[in-house]
Amino acid sequence: MKPFLFSLLLTLPALAVDAPPVILDEAGVKNLGIETVEAAETTFEETAFALGRIEEIPSNHAVLSSRIAGRILEMKVFEGDVVTAGQPLVKVESRQPGDPPPSVELKSPIGGLVSSAHVRLGEPVEPEKELLDISDLTEVLAVARVPEHIAGKLKPGTTQAHIRVAALGGEALDGTLLRFGTSADRESGTIDAIFRVPNPGLRMRPGMRTEFSVVLSKRENVLSVPRIALQGDPASRVVYVKDFDLPNAFRKVPVRIGQMNDRFVEILGGLLPADEVVTTGSYALGFAGGSGPSLKEALDAAHGHEHNADGSEISAAQKAAKAAGKGEDHDHAAPSPLLTRFFMASTAILFVLLVIVSMAKLRPAQPETPETT
Incomplete structure (x- = not known):
C-alpha cells in the first residue's frame, strides 16, 4: 500500500505548471551580461x-661562453632580457698584457630569452665556465x-x-x-x-x-551547446532559451544530455537546432526577478491585442463580457489550461486513494485460528 501511495505522489511534480519566462529590460540584459549562441549540429569530441x-x-637552448681566460669587462644584458642572434652580450678583457689589454666581445648564438646568468661585472672567467643560458621559447x-x-x-x-x-x-x-x-x-x-x-x-x-x-x-552532426549554458542539478538539467517572440525574454527549458567534453555538452532532447541558448549570464537568470514588463504587457505589445495575466488568449466570452461592461469589477481571466489539468489530475488521484482506503476498510477480517492443546 505505501509504495503505491508513494509512486502516486511522485507523479504530482510532473504535472506542475510551466514557469513563466524571465522578462528583462535593456538595462537588465546589460547588467547580467547576457550572451547567446545558436544550438548547432557540430563535430563533437570525446576528450x-x-x-x-x-x-x-632541448635544441632551442644555447650557452654563452668565452674562448679566452679573463674577466667580465661589460655586461649588456641580464636575466629576463630578450636577445636576437648575433647581438653583443658580454665583453671579456683578456689576461694578456697590453695598455689597454686586448678584449673580445661575445655575441648571442641564438635569439631568445636570457634564462640565467652565471657571472657578474668584473668576475674572472675561464673557457670552461658558462656565462649565460639562452632559450628560444x-x-x-x-x-x-x-x-x-x-x-x-x-x-x-x-x-x-x-x-x-x-x-x-x-x-x-x-x-x-x-x-x-x-x-x-x-x-x-x-x-x-x-x-x-x-x-x-x-x-x-x-x-x-x-x-x-x-x-x-x-x-x-551532434547537437551541442557550450557547457556554460547548462544549469540545474545532475538529475534535472536546464538551459535558458531566448524567446522567439518576446524581446529580452528567456524561457527555462529542461534538456536531456549525453557526453560532455572540456567545452561542449551533447543535447539528446529538449532543444532544436537554431534555438538561441544563453551562455554568459545563464546562472544569474535563475535568480533574476524580472526587471522588465509583465508577461501580459509583453504579449500585448508583441501581438497587438490583449491577453490574460497568465499569458493566455482572451476568450470570446471574455470579450463579450467586457464589451457589455460586466468585466469592470471582477477578473474573468480564464484559468490556464495547464493549471486546469493539474487540478483535474490531483482530484483523480485523491479519488483513487479514497476508493483504495475504503476497500481496505470493507475487507472482512481473517478469522483467528483456534489454539490446540
Whole structure:
C-alpha cells in the first residue's frame, strides 16, 4: 500500500505548471551580461583530462661562453632580457698584457630569452665556465601525464589536444602529439605525452602547470551547446532559451544530455537546432526577478491585442463580457489550461486513494485460528 501511495505522489511534480519566462529590460540584459549562441549540429569530441607542465625544446637552448681566460669587462644584458642572434652580450678583457689589454666581445648564438646568468661585472672567467643560458621559447613542449590505458588510444602525428595554461587566461592552444616519454611512472601509472605548441608573446615558461583535454574520438552532426549554458542539478538539467517572440525574454527549458567534453555538452532532447541558448549570464537568470514588463504587457505589445495575466488568449466570452461592461469589477481571466489539468489530475488521484482506503476498510477480517492443546 505505501509504495503505491508513494509512486502516486511522485507523479504530482510532473504535472506542475510551466514557469513563466524571465522578462528583462535593456538595462537588465546589460547588467547580467547576457550572451547567446545558436544550438548547432557540430563535430563533437570525446576528450580525456590530464595535467602536465611546460618544458623548453632541448635544441632551442644555447650557452654563452668565452674562448679566452679573463674577466667580465661589460655586461649588456641580464636575466629576463630578450636577445636576437648575433647581438653583443658580454665583453671579456683578456689576461694578456697590453695598455689597454686586448678584449673580445661575445655575441648571442641564438635569439631568445636570457634564462640565467652565471657571472657578474668584473668576475674572472675561464673557457670552461658558462656565462649565460639562452632559450628560444617561440615554441615549447607541453608534456601531459596521461594514464597508460589512455596512451593506447593516442597516435603521434594525429592526436590533438586543447592545452590551457594559467598565464594565457582563458585562451586554449591546440597541439599535436609529437611523441611519448621514454619511460612510464610506475607509482602513478602514467606516461608522458609530449605536444609541441607555439608560445604567443613568450608568456609560457618552463615549469608552468598545464591542463590538457586530449581528443580521443570525434562524432559528426551532434547537437551541442557550450557547457556554460547548462544549469540545474545532475538529475534535472536546464538551459535558458531566448524567446522567439518576446524581446529580452528567456524561457527555462529542461534538456536531456549525453557526453560532455572540456567545452561542449551533447543535447539528446529538449532543444532544436537554431534555438538561441544563453551562455554568459545563464546562472544569474535563475535568480533574476524580472526587471522588465509583465508577461501580459509583453504579449500585448508583441501581438497587438490583449491577453490574460497568465499569458493566455482572451476568450470570446471574455470579450463579450467586457464589451457589455460586466468585466469592470471582477477578473474573468480564464484559468490556464495547464493549471486546469493539474487540478483535474490531483482530484483523480485523491479519488483513487479514497476508493483504495475504503476497500481496505470493507475487507472482512481473517478469522483467528483456534489454539490446540
